[in-house]
Amino acid sequence: MxxxxxxxxxxxxxxxxxxxxxxxxxxxxxxxxxxxxxxxxxxxxxxxxxxxxxxxxxxxxxxxxxxxxxxxxxxxxxxxxxxxxxxLPEQQNEQGDTQMVVLNRATEVELQSLPGIGPAKATAIISYREEHGAFSSLEELMNVSGIGEKSYEKLAPYLRLN
The missing domain is CATH 3.10.20 (Ubiquitin-like (UB roll))
Structure with a gap:
């Protein structure tokens, strides 16, 4: 080590x-x-x-x-x-809760398991995905209303595209 x-x-x-x-x-x-x-x-x-x-x-x-x-x-x-x-082996957040979310397939409940994502942001992510199709990169998440750079930095370690 x-x-x-x-x-x-x-x-x-x-x-x-x-x-x-x-x-x-x-x-x-x-x-x-x-x-x-x-x-x-x-x-x-x-x-x-x-x-x-x-x-x-x-x-x-x-x-x-x-x-x-x-x-x-x-x-x-x-x-x-x-x-x-x-x-994949799942990643852990600071509280020790296990989670790894596939952004292009996640349900509203799965999205809400992410740090800082409540019902409104989960709905916004799904709406964006339905309007624009699958996310082509994790960074595209910052195009969703209410998700800025700081929110993205907290979420990225727990996300993958597919």
Missing amino acids: SFDNNQPLSEADKQLDGTNERLVVDVKGAVEHPGVYEMVQGERVIDVIEKAGGMTEKAAAESVNLAVKLHDEMFIYVPEQGEAEQS
Whole structure:
């Protein structure tokens, strides 16, 4: 297991967002060195995967949103090819409740299991999906009324398209 608790912050890390806040992130699945990594506030999934040695040749890279900003206690799972269509290990929210929602097929009840999504936002997501067809990217969720960048950042770790 890797845990970089004694590594000093580089100047680039300190300048990321003006804070020195450290995050602890767990990376598993099709990466070269699965483990727990200490990261800096403002870094993204791609940064921790690179720190874990990158994805293996068997990784289903298209199933991982590399642009999501990291948060403390985040769990990232990189599935292997073929595994993405099967059931993925579920992710956990901060309260420990298990959930992974398929955005293009989720029911109103499933959407409401996500952090910050109540009945009105769940209905808005389904209405948007019915009017515009399936979401082509997770980021498209920000086109739904009432879901901005901050809401999206909280939701993205718990969503996948298909």
